[in-house]
Amino acid sequence: MAMRHHGGSSFLDIKDSSGKIQLYIKKNTMPEKELFIFNHIDIGDIIGVEGDVFRTKTGELTILVKHLTLLSKSLSPLPEKWHGLKDVEIRFRKRYLDLIMNEEASNLFSKRVKILQHIRMFLNNRGFVEVDTPMMHPIPGGAEAKPFITHHNTLDMNLYLRIAPELFLKRLLVGNFEKIYEINRSFRNEGISPLHNPEFTMLELYSAYGDCNEMMEITEALIMSLAVNINNSFTLDFQEKKIDLSQPWKKMKWEEVFAGMGISDWRDKDAVMKKAKEERVELTEEDKENVFEVLDKIFKKNIEPQLINPTFIYQYPVEISPLAKASPDNPGMVERFELFMGGLEVANAYSELNDPLEQHKRFLEAVKKHTGNKEKMVDEDYIEALEYGMPPAGGLGIGIDRLVMLLTNASSVREVIFFPLLRPKK
């Protein structure tokens, strides 16, 4: 990474994934041939050395090189050593340079790797097994999002990159895989922003005979465990905010959130519309048709950014939770929660709806609502699976990229994805 020549001798700093060490090379202690190689070495070349370890008079651990081998020649010069690589665009396009030059980037991605390892370990220890389900779906499902479309030539059929693994994972519940998780990519054909990359990594887990409450417990335990193991702290510094993870975490009913804003009955469309106007929530004509859209916009604008410390919002209306089980005690509501922290949504979980008739009805209602949307289809195959009997279960989804952002204090999802999607440069 650096060379300091002093006539008959030279100091070099070299590094690999294990760290950095200084080399000391003397003209008279190396064979002629290797000296010739050394004279043509550039920063960025990959070399192997043999020699004796000693300490310089400044106390630095150093290798007195006796043999040197050129393992790989660098033809393109690396970015400058002192200022490093700053250009955001090049950092994303040529992430390998970012990783070589910027220690923060390298540390951040090491953390990402550790976070994923730790999640797997945590879940494995609790008896979950990792499974992998299709990423190419004949019918997109499991979330409300626009899919990417592709085509299989031999079968001559369109396929959709999955927008969520949910419906396949629950088919596995039917097949008696009782505690399962998948950590992998989902794809949504929507806008790109500091919080959205078209492909993103999600954890989904399902626990047969569990429910929403179990998911809450797991979510809290998992994130606490990550905070301790990754950052060794119960607080997170995140974008000028301090997130306090001390337990118990705050819980609030979805409808209480709106009651707190003066909407005593969220079914009262006039009251909701009035509030939206007061709070200057911008609405499209389409939004105005649907009270849930308006409520969601109010929530996103006024509530979400203020949920800094972890907060569970729970008990959602059935209308916006088509795959969740209705609450026996609260008609019209489902057993579901979402977790917010640092102003971001990080988790979504519910007691899974396992009644095929009810599920079918909800699918049909959703299709009816989306008359303009040709992509919306009823996944009859999934309904059929439910007809064989799916155990009651809790299910949880966590957006891994956002979780990594929170744990590494990253300002953008692009900072935590090795190769975020960018328009190709001409």
Place this chain on the structure above:
RNA sequence: GGGCCGCUAGCUCAUCUGGUAGAGCACCGCCCUUUUAAGGCGGGCGUGGCAGGUUCGAGUCCUGCGCGGCCUACCA
């Protein structure tokens, strides 16, 4: 989609109201056998994002386009 900002050497950045594009690092040559942003002397390696326009003259002013960043909107 809209607003603002950026794009100059491999990298980090200068270039004032328009007048032949220049520093550091990296690279090449020479000196120097314990330096660590080593140092000294010498060398500039460029389609100034792209395309037009204004002008005697454009990196600089104007228009369009491209790519990116931030904000915002849309989608959900």
